[in-house]
Amino acid sequence: MKKNYPQRTFFIASRPSLLLTILGLLTACAGNTTSSNVVAPGEEKTPTTRTLNAGAALLQSRPPIDALNAYLDGFHFYNGHPEVQMEAHHYCSILNEEVIQCVIYDGNRKDAKLMGVEYIISEQLFAKLPDAEKALWHSHVHEVKSGQLVAPGIPDIAEHALMEKLIHTYGKTWHTWHTDLNKDLPLGVPQLMMGFTADGQIEQRLVTDRDRRLGVDSTQKKKARADIPAPAIDPGADAWRSGKVIQIEDPTGRPHQH
Structure with missing residues (x-):
């Protein structure tokens, strides 16, 4: 099924000369180098199930899945527990020039577990949010400038243009399956995640x-992105830095951060 490539203009409005390069290579493969953290309990797929899967793959259309046309890799931590950190593989759909939605997995292989979701919006949209809502979101400035956030598999020039746009965005992330804590099922309640804001965290x-694993060099990317201006961060974002921690109370009493 044909992908809706024009939506990718979110990333390239300021660099139109890169249009053809990014459109052709944004979906490039970075290699399936990261397996899931856990093995889900259950019996192996039966021949009947495998046949049904194959048939569905051939006959059913999946427009929302086909729209996941960008791969980003970065790191999160539990809001209120910056010491509990994990890698997050984002597969994203660009809805328009100011909104992106991503599904997050604990790996980039077929056995990867769906960990959660991240919604990414422009700084213009973020500025209009009420203060209570802003506290749920994190900035992307340090993730970009530090080289922690990468788009594996695309040329450096295309990734650089992508990061020039992402540095002006904010993300709201919920993890629903805590495989980083060796939970083999999606137990408990979703947890609000945050992104890093300074070196040494x-x-x-x-x-x-x-x-x-991904064949990238974060140190080199940090140097290459030194020319990307760092915008001012809205004081309502990254609320954890001022001690405002938001999490859903888990009625099961099951600790998530330990």
């Missing part, structure tokens, strides 16, 4: 391991 081993 992330465990460097996470970045080093990710870079090795």
Whole structure:
């Protein structure tokens, strides 16, 4: 099914000369190098189930899935628990020039578990939100400038243009399956996640391991992105920095951050 490529203008409005390059290569494969953190309990697929899957793949259309045409890899932590960190593989659909929606997995192989979702909006839309809503969102400035956020598999020039746009956005992220904590089922309630805002916050081993698996160099990307101006961050975002922590109370009493 044909993808809606014109939606990708969200990322390239300021660099129209890169249009053809990005449109042709944004879906490039970065290699299936990261397996899931857990094995879900249950019996193996039966021949009947495999046949049904194959038939569905051939006969059913999946427009929302086909629209997932951008792959981003970065890192999150539990709001209120910056020491509990994990890698997050984002598969994103660009709805328009100011809104992106992403599904988040714990790997980039077929066995990856759906961990959650992230909604990404422009700084213009974010500025219009009420203060109570802003507290749920995190900025992307440090993720971009540090080289932590990457778009594996596309040329550096295309990724650079992409990051020039993402640095002006904010994300709201909920994780629903906490495989980073070795939970083999999606237990408990969703947890609000945040992004890093300064050097020294992330465990460097996470970045080093990710870079090795995906064949990227975060240090080099940080240097290459030095020319991207860092916009002022809305004071309503990243509320955890001022001690405002928001999480859903879990009626099961099951701890999520330990």
